[in-house]
Structure formats: C-alpha cells, structure tokens
Amino acid sequence: MLGEGIVKGLIETARNFVGSYVDKDRLVTVQYPEERNPLPEAARNFPFLLYDGDDPEAGLRCVSCHICEKECPPRCIHIEKSTDKKPDFVGKQQFYPKVFNIDVSVCMSCQICVEVCPFDAIRMDKEFELSTDDRFGGLLWTKKELAKPNEYYQKIHPMEAAETDARRAEELKQTQAKAAAAAAAAAAKAAEAAKAAEAAKAGNGAAGKEPSA
Amino acid sequence: MSGKSMMEESAIGLDEQMGATYGAGRHTLKPDAEHESQILEVAIGPQHPSTHGVFRMDVQLDGERVVRLKPVFGYLHRNHEKIAENAAYLAAIPYTDRLDYLCSMTNNWGYVLAVEKLVGIAVPERTEYIRVIMAELTRFQNHSALVGFLLQDMGASGTPLMYAFREREKILDLFEAVSGARMMCNYLRFGGVRVDCTPEWLEETRQLVGRLPRFVDEFERLLRGNEILMARTQGVGVLPRELAVSAGVTGPMLRASGVNYDIRKVDRYGIYDRFKFRVPLGEHGDVYDRYMMRVLEMRESIAILEQALKEIPDGPVQDPKTKVRGLRPKVGEAYGRIESPKGELGFYLISDGTMNPYRYRVRPPCLINLTILEDMCLGLSVADVVVTLGSVDIVMGEVDR
Amino acid sequence: MSSPSIDPVGVDVSAEAIRAALVKGVPGCEATVVENGSPSAQHSLLLDHEHAVEAATFLRDHAEFRLDFCSNVTGVDWPDKEVTEKVKVTKVVDGPDGPKEQQVEETRKTLIPGYLETVYHLFSMEKKHGPVILRLRTANRGEGNHLPSLTPVWRSAEFQEREAFDLFGIVFDGHPDLRRILMWEDFTDHPMRKDYVPPEEDEPVMDDGCAPGSSAEQGAAGQ
Ligand code: SF4
Numbered sequence A: 001m002l003g004e005g006i007v008k009g010l011i012e013t014a015r016n017f018v019g020s021y022v023d024k025d026r027l028v029t030v031q032y033p034e035e036r037n038p039l040p041e042a043a044r045n046f047p048f049l050l051y052d053g054d055d056p057e058a059g060l061r062c063v064s065c066h067i068c069e070k071e072c073p074p075r076c077i078h079i080e081k082s083t084d085k086k087p088d089f090v091g092k093q094q095f096y097p098k099v100f101n102i103d104v105s106v107c108m109s110c111q112i113c114v115e116v117c118p119f120d121a122i123r124m125d126k127e128f129e130l131s132t133d134d135r136f137g138g139l140l141w142t143k144k145e146l147a148k149p150n151e152y153y154q155k156i157h158p159m160e161a162a163e164t165d166a167r168r169a170e171e172l173k174q175t176q177a178k179a180a181a182a183a184a185a186a187a188a189k190a191a192e193a194a195k196a197a198e199a200a201k202a203g204n205g206a207a208g209k210e211p212s213a
Numbered sequence B: 001m002s003g004k005s006m007m008e009e010s011a012i013g014l015d016e017q018m019g020a021t022y023g024a025g026r027h028t029l030k031p032d033a034e035h036e037s038q039i040l041e042v043a044i045g046p047q048h049p050s051t052h053g054v055f056r057m058d059v060q061l062d063g064e065r066v067v068r069l070k071p072v073f074g075y076l077h078r079n080h081e082k083i084a085e086n087a088a089y090l091a092a093i094p095y096t097d098r099l100d101y102l103c104s105m106t107n108n109w110g111y112v113l114a115v116e117k118l119v120g121i122a123v124p125e126r127t128e129y130i131r132v133i134m135a136e137l138t139r140f141q142n143h144s145a146l147v148g149f150l151l152q153d154m155g156a157s158g159t160p161l162m163y164a165f166r167e168r169e170k171i172l173d174l175f176e177a178v179s180g181a182r183m184m185c186n187y188l189r190f191g192g193v194r195v196d197c198t199p200e201w202l203e204e205t206r207q208l209v210g211r212l213p214r215f216v217d218e219f220e221r222l223l224r225g226n227e228i229l230m231a232r233t234q235g236v237g238v239l240p241r242e243l244a245v246s247a248g249v250t251g252p253m254l255r256a257s258g259v260n261y262d263i264r265k266v267d268r269y270g271i272y273d274r275f276k277f278r279v280p281l282g283e284h285g286d287v288y289d290r291y292m293m294r295v296l297e298m299r300e301s302i303a304i305l306e307q308a309l310k311e312i313p314d315g316p317v318q319d320p321k322t323k324v325r326g327l328r329p330k331v332g333e334a335y336g337r338i339e340s341p342k343g344e345l346g347f348y349l350i351s352d353g354t355m356n357p358y359r360y361r362v363r364p365p366c367l368i369n370l371t372i373l374e375d376m377c378l379g380l381s382v383a384d385v386v387v388t389l390g391s392v393d394i395v396m397g398e399v400d401r
Numbered sequence C: 001m002s003s004p005s006i007d008p009v010g011v012d013v014s015a016e017a018i019r020a021a022l023v024k025g026v027p028g029c030e031a032t033v034v035e036n037g038s039p040s041a042q043h044s045l046l047l048d049h050e051h052a053v054e055a056a057t058f059l060r061d062h063a064e065f066r067l068d069f070c071s072n073v074t075g076v077d078w079p080d081k082e083v084t085e086k087v088k089v090t091k092v093v094d095g096p097d098g099p100k101e102q103q104v105e106e107t108r109k110t111l112i113p114g115y116l117e118t119v120y121h122l123f124s125m126e127k128k129h130g131p132v133i134l135r136l137r138t139a140n141r142g143e144g145n146h147l148p149s150l151t152p153v154w155r156s157a158e159f160q161e162r163e164a165f166d167l168f169g170i171v172f173d174g175h176p177d178l179r180r181i182l183m184w185e186d187f188t189d190h191p192m193r194k195d196y197v198p199p200e201e202d203e204p205v206m207d208d209g210c211a212p213g214s215s216a217e218q219g220a221a222g223q
C-alpha cells in the first residue's frame, strides 16, 4: 500500500518522542548554559604554565628551554630567555622565561607542547568560555595570565596531576638523597683532610718544626 | 540569446578528444528541439546550505534539466601540503585532523601509516587493536552523520539528522574521554598512540557498541520502505561501473556501483585480516545504493568493533625506543593508504633525510570522488543534483586542503 | 606493513617486471627503474614523454597487470642544485727548474638543472595488486614544463593533474580542461614550488602576532 513506509516511519518517530520522557539514551539534550555536562579528565583546550607554591614568578617551572616553541605546529608560542638564573624545585640554578606569550587565537589545542616539555611546566586547561571582543590583544596571553598554581592542575586533571606529582617527588627525593650523600661524602672528606692535617701536624711536631700560624 | 547557440558554445568539443574514458553522452544533451528554450546559468553555492561547506557548482539549466555542471573548489584552500612540508613530521599530525574534520582518527592513521612505511616502524599489538576500534567508531559516526545529512538534503528536515547526531555525539564523547578532544583528536603517533585507553573506557565502549545495533534497526525502520525516500533516490545519479573504476572513485561510492574493492581487504593494513566482516556491494550505483551502502557498512563496523573489543590484548601502546619527536627518515619515499570512511585516503611522502618531509601529498578521496559529479548529474533536475551531491559524501576541509 | 607487490595469483608487478613488459610491449619505450632507498621499497619507473600515453594504455589494458585504477597523481618540484665537489687534477706548473707535473686540488661547481616531476600511483581493482609507480619528468622548470597528460587513459587524473598544473605549474598536453583548480583564475604563481614567496599581506594578521612589537602586542598595550 502506498504510504505504508511513511506510516511505519512515523510510528518510529512517535516511539522516540514518547521514549524521550523515560529513556536517558533518547534524550541527550543539555540545556547549556544552565546545565552542563562534566568534562572528562582528558579534555583539553589551551595550555597554561604551572608554578609551585604561592609565587607565580619564583615557582614557575618553565626553564625556558624553547622546546615547545620549536615543536608547536602553528608557532604560537613566543619565549624570551632570562639572563640570570633562579633555583628550580630541586634547587638547581635554571634560567626562567622573561617573556612567555601564547597567542591562543592561533593555538589549535593540539597538546604537542605538553607532550614535548621535559620539565612538566606546561599543561592543558579545560576552560573554554574565552570569547572576547578584542581581536588582537584579548587572546594574546602573557606569562601573568598563563601561570596557574599546581593546585589548579590537581583540580582539573586529578589523575594526571597525581602521577606528575609522584614523579617529581621521587626526583626531589633522589636529588636530596644525592645531595645528602654528597654532603656526607664531603663531610667525610673534610674529616679525613682534617685528620690528615692533624697527623701532619703531629708529624711536623715530632720533627721539631713548628708550623707558622 | 537563443538556447541553441548558447549550447553550441558551451558544449566544448571534448567528445572527440576523450572518447572512451568519458563515456558516451558527455556534454551532448541538447535543448529541447521542439520548444524554444533558454539556457539559464545558476551558481549553486558557495553559500548554499546543501553544498556541505563552501563549494560551488556552476550549473547550466535547460528548464529544470542540468545540461552542464562545473564544480568550483578552493574556497577553503590553505595549502595544507606546504604547511606540512615546512613542519616537522610530528607537527603534521594535528593538521591532518583538519582535513576531513569528521574523521580525524582515520586521517591520523593514514599519515602515521605512511610514516611507518617510510621509516620502517613496527606497531605493538595493543595499538593495532586500539587503532581498529577508533577507525571503526569513526566510520560509524561518519556514516550516521552522512545519512542524516543526505536525508536533510532531501527535505526530511530535522528528524533523521537529529537521530543520527544523537548517536554520533556518544561516540564523540568516547573520543573526548580518551584523546581529549571530540573532533580534533590528534591521537595516533608513529608506532603507537598517544595515551593508552583505560579499562573503564573499553567497558564503556563495549556497552555503547552493544546499543548501536538497536540504533541502526531503529534508523532503518524509520526510513526503509519510505516511499518518498525511494522515489527521490532510486535511479537518480547513476554511476556506471566502468566509469567509477576509470575515475578512481573509491569507498562506499565505488562499492555501490558493484566493484568489490575495499582496502581493508586488499591491503590488509593494520590487523584487518584478523576480523570477519563482509563488504557490502551495490547493484545499480544510484543514490539509493549509496545510501544503503552506508547503512550496511555501519553494521559491518559494529561486527568488527565487537570482535576487536573482545580480543584486545594487554601490553604497551608504544615502543619506548621509537622516535616520535625529531624524526629523520632516510632518503626515500613511501605511499601509505587506508580505507577512510570516504574512500581511499593516501599519503605520499618523500624524505630528503632532514627533519621535514621534502614532499607531503594527501590523496583526498572526496576531491577525486567529485570527478564524475557532472557525469552523474547531467539530465537531472536541481533538486536531484543536491541529493546526488549529498550521496557523494564530501567534506570541504579535505577537498580544498 | 603489508604492501604486497605480488598478488595472490602470482603476477609480478615489481618495477623491474613492469619495465621488462613495457620494453617488449611498447616498441621504443624507454623506461628506467628509479630506486627507492626507504624501507617501503616502492621502486618506480621513469617513462619518456613520447611513449608515456601508449605505455599507460598498455599497462591499463594488459591482461595480467590490468592497472585500471590510477590512485594518486602528484607533482614534485626539484629545483636547480649546485653541487660542489673537490677533484684532484694533474697540472703542469712552471717551477724554477722548468715545467713540472703536480697534483692540484680544485673545487668544481656543477649546476644540476632542476625539473618538475609527476608521480602516478597505479593499482588494479580487478587483480587487486599494486602499487606500480610511474614518473614523468619535465625538461626544466621554465619553458620546458610540458608533460603528456594521462587523463585520456585514467579519468581520475583529471582533477589531480589540474592540481599539479595549479600548484606546480606543470602543463599537461592533451588534458581536456586544464584550468586552475584550487587557486583563483587570476593568480599567477605556483605555490607548491620550493622557491615560491607568498605576497605581502595588507591586512594585519594574527599569525606570529605574539612577537613583541607586533600589532598584537600593541593592541594589548593599548588596552
Ligand atoms: S614550557 Fe617546557 S618546553 Fe616550553 S620552554 Fe618551558 S620548560 Fe621548555
């Protein structure tokens, strides 16, 4: 009968319509912005810089190695290296970026900068409501806007952050252990040197030559 | 101007030159001899809702019938190939996402496969399974979106498209959970994938794949046997088998014309030889066959997904010794190709031993499938041209590159 | 990594086998195997201009090869190259005690003229084998940028040869509809050539706007 197929299709539509009241699978619309779906942990948007502690200047992890700048596909990162150094989290003297700009209007959220950074200094944010009416300035983020504390990272990517933190804690422990060992070795060496000096003194004394003070 | 003289001008003397390759009847439609008719030139697009992006067709009409049709491209041209030639091998991956932006996972795979051939990188077992799962999910969501758009082009505004997008959305959520982005996944790496999928993700995928057959059934009940759909699609935009082969048409469109050629079966790239699946074939090569091909391929994708999700082994996803950053392949070249949802997606790379590819070429399935658009559309009415174009399945990001 | 160049039935479609068949089947055809050093081992065949169309038709209709599917057509630009090499030459030098032979090292500069190249990747839909790779090279990058078109043999080359014409400036003789495809009609240059210089932009662009002193920086300062 002509029209049978159409009627069958309409029955299907009706089933879907009624089903949307009871079946979560059929009603997927979310009334954004009042209602929001939670973003998954892996979600990414634009990069930000991490710092430890409270001071975004002193705690900034970036050592200005320029790797991310070179690897970024659209070249939207601009870094200028400092001339002086500051200690990093293990106490080693490192450079820091005097200027660190990301042009997020060019950034394509590819996460390659995060992947290549060997210092865990740059991570992806989840913030996506970033519209601005300033075409050129508003989307050029400087170090001030980019720096976010580690607590923020722990909040948005809990699993990833825990893994990073554990790795860094391990590194710190190792460095401290090494430093302690080195200190111990240095102390032992000093003690030895002192002893040797003592012995020499004694020997000298025996020889009857008083060392001049 | 009388219709006749105009036609004589436009029917450029190609027939004599081209002969067999073009098939008979090209540019030979003459205006109705009995009635004095006028040729009307219409530009469909670039801003036309039915052209699937910024794409223009310069059409000459005799009454309602198309007598000449010239596709015009380039509105979205950004010289993707040059960009990739100036970037490192790794940096080209996120750009491939933006080719066919509905199927970033398969685009990644095509490129990564070509580089793996160029350098000779082995891929771990688990990664192969993950790649198949991603590719088949991509195929499913692409086909479901396409069927929705096709029906939208036919005037079924809303319902089928929304149903299709509802399912697509769930697959995109899965992509986001593992790769971080819904469409621009940037997930595959040379010899691996960027991050492993968690067991929870796999479980979620299994559940979703379990629900997908119900969706396809529902979709078919909605449309199968619909008299309007049949009247609009059957016998429209017929692509004969010989022309399809000669014009290098690939993908579901080729198989709708009855040619059994699926690169998953022919090249057996990845681990496709381990899965049991069938290659659906059409008979008539019309829009209806192309539509059915997509529906049937969705079912085969589900079959592959079920097998892959059952068999996926544990293990590493990337050999730590594989160099991803700062790759410097030896001097040479390689052509790698995969069966993307649109057809054969090939990447041709020439290395001169430096950090950047010397030549990077994408073989875009959408562009080449459009070669025969004119041949399919001659003699049709404008409304049927829109449907025929819809059944080709084009994405302008890939056509224009 | 499975790219079987030998199909299950056992037709050998390696570059060497194709060359042998071509030399036998197309009289006068000059085909040279171009080696490929990468692990992919996809060697190709360089054809001469006069016999290219004939050879292509031969490969398409050959009962065993049946290369009916021309998958990929693309241009490659190889600009002029200057090669410096050091050579030892024996020269007669006037010494204090008469002319004497002496070994002298000389640097010689040779200019290897550039050319444009098209690469065709052929497969067989019927026999399901491939790829067979054909190459054609132009005489030079200037006036001699003509190549025979293979569109009359494989229709799939139509748009791809147009693209090579547009982006590389290779003129295909015998192409039915050789127009620009991706760039606009009035555009004069060929952007995929290695020596292409893009024209200056008149509008401020965001690209690289993150450098200090750029329009972006000034915009930020003006806030
Ligand atoms: S963010 Fe990381 S990669 Fe980039 S300069 Fe800083 S330390 Fe180097």
Ligand code: SF4
Residues within 6 Å of the ligand: A046, A047, A071, A072, A073, A074, A075, A076, A077, A102, A106, A107, A108, A109, A110, A111, A112, A113, A114
């Ligand atoms: S996310 Fe990608 S595009 Fe954006 S700054 Fe990082 S590397 Fe550059």
